[in-house]
Amino acid sequence: MTLGIKVLDHGKVDLIDAMGGDLDIVNAARVSFSSYQSEMDERAEGLINFLMKNKHATPFEHVTYKFYVKCPIFVAREWFRHRWSSFNEMSMRYYVPDELEFYIPEYDSMRKQVGKPGNYSFEPITDQTTVSFIQGLMSDVYSVAESAYYDLLDAGVAKEIARSVLPVGQYTEFVWTVNLRSLLNFLSLRNDSHAQLEIREFAKAIEEFAESIAPVALKLFRDNGREAL
Amino acid sequence: MTLGIKVLDHGKVDLIDAMGGDLDIVNAARVSFSSYQSEMDERAEGLINFLMKNKHATPFEHVTYKFYVKCPIFVAREWFRHRWSSFNEMSMRYYVPDELEFYIPEYDSMRKQVGKPGNYSFEPITDQTTVSFIQGLMSDVYSVAESAYYDLLDAGVAKEIARSVLPVGQYTEFVWTVNLRSLLNFLSLRNDSHAQLEIREFAKAIEEFAESIAPVALKLFRDNGREAL
Amino acid sequence: MTLGIKVLDHGKVDLIDAMGGDLDIVNAARVSFSSYQSEMDERAEGLINFLMKNKHATPFEHVTYKFYVKCPIFVAREWFRHRWSSFNEMSMRYYVPDELEFYIPEYDSMRKQVGKPGNYSFEPITDQTTVSFIQGLMSDVYSVAESAYYDLLDAGVAKEIARSVLPVGQYTEFVWTVNLRSLLNFLSLRNDSHAQLEIREFAKAIEEFAESIAPVALKLFRDNGREAL
Amino acid sequence: MTLGIKVLDHGKVDLIDAMGGDLDIVNAARVSFSSYQSEMDERAEGLINFLMKNKHATPFEHVTYKFYVKCPIFVAREWFRHRWSSFNEMSMRYYVPDELEFYIPEYDSMRKQVGKPGNYSFEPITDQTTVSFIQGLMSDVYSVAESAYYDLLDAGVAKEIARSVLPVGQYTEFVWTVNLRSLLNFLSLRNDSHAQLEIREFAKAIEEFAESIAPVALKLFRDNGREAL
Numbered sequence: 001m002t003l004g005i006k007v008l009d010h011g012k013v014d015l016i017d018a019m020g021g022d023l024d025i026v027n028a029a030r031v032s033f034s035s036y037q038s039e040m041d042e043r044a045e046g047l048i049n050f051l052m053k054n055k056h057a058t059p060f061e062h063v064t065y066k067f068y069v070k071c072p073i074f075v076a077r078e079w080f081r082h083r084w085s086s087f088n089e090m091s092m093r094y095y096v097p098d099e100l101e102f103y104i105p106e107y108d109s110m111r112k113q114v115g116k117p118g119n120y121s122f123e124p125i126t127d128q129t130t131v132s133f134i135q136g137l138m139s140d141v142y143s144v145a146e147s148a149y150y151d152l153l154d155a156g157v158a159k160e161i162a163r164s165v166l167p168v169g170q171y172t173e174f175v176w177t178v179n180l181r182s183l184l185n186f187l188s189l190r191n192d193s194h195a196q197l198e199i200r201e202f203a204k205a206i207e208e209f210a211e212s213i214a215p216v217a218l219k220l221f222r223d224n225g226r227e228a229l
Numbered sequence: 230m231t232l233g234i235k236v237l238d239h240g241k242v243d244l245i246d247a248m249g250g251d252l253d254i255v256n257a258a259r260v261s262f263s264s265y266q267s268e269m270d271e272r273a274e275g276l277i278n279f280l281m282k283n284k285h286a287t288p289f290e291h292v293t294y295k296f297y298v299k300c301p302i303f304v305a306r307e308w309f310r311h312r313w314s315s316f317n318e319m320s321m322r323y324y325v326p327d328e329l330e331f332y333i334p335e336y337d338s339m340r341k342q343v344g345k346p347g348n349y350s351f352e353p354i355t356d357q358t359t360v361s362f363i364q365g366l367m368s369d370v371y372s373v374a375e376s377a378y379y380d381l382l383d384a385g386v387a388k389e390i391a392r393s394v395l396p397v398g399q400y401t402e403f404v405w406t407v408n409l410r411s412l413l414n415f416l417s418l419r420n421d422s423h424a425q426l427e428i429r430e431f432a433k434a435i436e437e438f439a440e441s442i443a444p445v446a447l448k449l450f451r452d453n454g455r456e457a458l
Numbered sequence: 459m460t461l462g463i464k465v466l467d468h469g470k471v472d473l474i475d476a477m478g479g480d481l482d483i484v485n486a487a488r489v490s491f492s493s494y495q496s497e498m499d500e501r502a503e504g505l506i507n508f509l510m511k512n513k514h515a516t517p518f519e520h521v522t523y524k525f526y527v528k529c530p531i532f533v534a535r536e537w538f539r540h541r542w543s544s545f546n547e548m549s550m551r552y553y554v555p556d557e558l559e560f561y562i563p564e565y566d567s568m569r570k571q572v573g574k575p576g577n578y579s580f581e582p583i584t585d586q587t588t589v590s591f592i593q594g595l596m597s598d599v600y601s602v603a604e605s606a607y608y609d610l611l612d613a614g615v616a617k618e619i620a621r622s623v624l625p626v627g628q629y630t631e632f633v634w635t636v637n638l639r640s641l642l643n644f645l646s647l648r649n650d651s652h653a654q655l656e657i658r659e660f661a662k663a664i665e666e667f668a669e670s671i672a673p674v675a676l677k678l679f680r681d682n683g684r685e686a687l
Numbered sequence: 688m689t690l691g692i693k694v695l696d697h698g699k700v701d702l703i704d705a706m707g708g709d710l711d712i713v714n715a716a717r718v719s720f721s722s723y724q725s726e727m728d729e730r731a732e733g734l735i736n737f738l739m740k741n742k743h744a745t746p747f748e749h750v751t752y753k754f755y756v757k758c759p760i761f762v763a764r765e766w767f768r769h770r771w772s773s774f775n776e777m778s779m780r781y782y783v784p785d786e787l788e789f790y791i792p793e794y795d796s797m798r799k800q801v802g803k804p805g806n807y808s809f810e811p812i813t814d815q816t817t818v819s820f821i822q823g824l825m826s827d828v829y830s831v832a833e834s835a836y837y838d839l840l841d842a843g844v845a846k847e848i849a850r851s852v853l854p855v856g857q858y859t860e861f862v863w864t865v866n867l868r869s870l871l872n873f874l875s876l877r878n879d880s881h882a883q884l885e886i887r888e889f890a891k892a893i894e895e896f897a898e899s900i901a902p903v904a905l906k907l908f909r910d911n912g913r914e915a916l
Contacts (some may be wrong), residue, residue: 093425117323173718596851614817
């Protein structure tokens with residue numbers, strides 16, 4: 001296992017395992033063993049490019065990845081909307097973490113929303129006093145919630161009830177298994193300017209790992225406008 | 230649209246629309262139009278029973294339901310794990326609800342967890358003072374979080390950041406479209422003694438609506454041990 | 459039930475049932491009942507257009523269709539590759555049709571393949587003698603296979619073995635339930651110049667029915683380049 | 688690549704690649720890295736057993752397999768109904784195989800169907816003359832179809848049309864990627880006495896490979912009645 005990539009204030013992405021790579025896309029597309037190819041070359045790259053441009057998506061499903069992710073609950077909620085993939089998440093019905101961790105945006109990612117519904121954009125909040133006020137307020141709610149959570153447990157109530165008071169800024173952990181087709185769809189939507197900045201930071205880390213396993217496919221994904229297949 | 234079924238303190242389930250019913254299971258299983266059946270009878274019921282016992286699941290996929298659901302976020306998070314179905318949820322990236330609502334268990338559903346990991350069970354908390362203490366503590370955290378949320382918005386921070394402080398006990402709303410096969414799988418897992426009491430209350434309401442559309446299939450689902458197909 | 463649309467020499471597509479329409483896309487996207495809309499207007503159309511352009515695909519999943527299809531097996535094999543949908547097909551393990559029907563292309567759709575792998579195109583075969591020769595040869599094989607099939611049954615062999623000799627040009631029948639998102643993906647790939655002419659004829663009939671239920675969505679699908687969501 | 692397992696007269700199954708094994712089920716179920724386990728022991732086996740008995744299916748999705756399969760089209764058609772998996776098949780729209788191969792049952796698997804709809808069973812056909820007659824008849828149709836196929840190509844018609852005359856007993860080839868949950872569902876349905884003998888032979892080979900990667904899970908699958916999760 002690698003050391004992983006740190007994301008946001010307490011988050012992490014790690015590639016635990018993978019099956020296949022660029023060549024497996026090529027060999028799945030050709031199927032017949034008679035034309036089995038054992039090294040990437042220009043023709044193989046051309047085939048991946050052809051598959052991508054023409055939305056022949058199934059050969060990309062034969063490359064699989066398994067990730068460990070630690071991210072805020074509100075990020076996980078967007079992530080889990082990607083149904084063509086597999087998740088196992090830490091459950092607070094049964095488990096009390098040693099330490100609760102919560103997300104507070106750093107100065108560089110503090111922002112306001114401008115514009116109208118359907119047409120929002122974001123601008124940085126640069127006033128240091130405002131940033132500190134916001135960070136302080138978030139921190140205060142997290143402290144209140146954390147201490148109430150332990151008080152509720154002490155009062156004897158079931159963990160699955162006590163967790164109700166914990167904010168969606170809390171970090172959670174999960175294992176994610178996904179094939180390359182579904183992963184490219186994830187990157188197309190989440191490593192994109194329309195995505196929320198926080199999930200985008202995670203998507204960047206995912207993209208880095210994805211590329212380490214299938215460099216040609218990821219290069220061509222970018223060359224072809226980052227479109228989902 | 231019906232008036233829906235109230236669930237927990239502020240929740241609701243409503244059946245918005247449906248396609249097909251018991252007869253459509255039968256006709257999908259038979260396919261050929263020559264044997265198209267236009268009324269349920271004993272033989273049709275026998276066929277549904279046979280399909281269920283033998284896990285011939287696909288004919289149940291031709292009956293679809295569309296529900297409106299309002300439930301706490303921690304319930305929605307379990308619900309959205311059911312991937313063979315479609316969800317559209319209210320998004321607090323763009324939308325500030327007129328009123329925030331939060332879940333607090335009533336006296337009757339206040340409980341403690343007893344036993345060991347892998348073997349938990351639940352017992353009621355009957356001491357009125359303890360129950361009031363727990364309800365008060367939850368209510369306090371919700372108030373702190375709600376008022377911080379509005380203060381964060383007033384300070385100008387983006388809605389998608391401000392929502393971080395809102396607890397998973399907050400009510401959310403979504404539309405759920407699901408076919409009868411996937412719905413029976415949901416009922417098998419969620420209207421079950423191993424499910425968390427809160428999602429089970431919602432699953433009971435879903436089951437009531439499911440039965441109004443396909444009464445024979447739901448009756449046989451119960452007669453056959455409530456197993457997923 | 460309508461009378462359906464005839465396709466190829468013995469095929470048929472029929473819309474059996476549907477749930478929802480254009481308005482349901484809009485209301486799923488808005489979720490909150492407070493903004494429930496009961497008639498289509500320009501603003502609603504604008505929203506569907508926005509969802510399509512930005513690949514916000516989930517609201518289209520709340521409209522469902524159920525079709526009856528009769529088509530050659532080689533067409534059905536391409537159709538069944540669309541996994542986000544439900545199929546129930548006539549099974550020749552258990553069922554001997556009253557009449558076997560087989561596909562023979564008519565004069566207008568008889569064609570040759572020109573060009574190289576990855577870059578094929580098709581040109582009509584206009585020579586009447588050649589066309590007649592091809593049709594005759596296909597008809598001969600079908601006759602031999604059909605009569606051997608009945609001879610095999612007469613010899614007492616199981617139906618599931620006897621069917622082995624029947625060609626993929628044989629007509630089969632199935633029920634198909636699909637949501638509008640998955641259906642648009644089907645149309646994008648199959649009512650397209652790269653698709654095999656035969657499945658394209660079926661896709662055109664499907665598109666006609668799809669439009670009868672959600673005319674605005676289908677119009678905008680065409681205006682936006684017929685791309686999958 | 689191993690040499691694969693031969694199935695029926697010309698078929699084959701081969702495991703090309705895999706990701707994970709028994710331990711990965713355990714670690715996905717536990718998620719939290721703090722309890723990461725690096726060797727199977729009795730407690731780990733107990734956990735897999737618990738997951739299986741209680742239909743906690745998602746941890747099994749983090750083990751993936753990639754197979755090469757060569758089987759008759761009528762077997763492939765049943766196989767491709769398993770939608771939670773990925774297929775790439777040889778396409779005869781573009782490709783003319785060097786050699787066409789067709790399925791003819793051997794003496795040992797020649798059978799008749801007895802009983803009534805919904806309650807069929809199979810009995811061997813032991814009369815050598817009858818078996819030879821059936822085999823001869825199948826062989827004759829295959830020869831007629833094969834030679835017509837090449838005549839059609841010679842007459843200049845597109846490959847995608849010419850293939851119409853080829854029987855479903857023809858062998859095809861595909862790559863199949865599937866996770867362990869979906870694979871156990873496949874085994875539950877297809878390595879079962881209700882499945883057609885031919886697909887069951889393939890399912891047995893798949894089960895042998897599945898076990899080589901996750902021996903504990905497969906043993907417990909059998910101990911727990913071979914039920915789908």
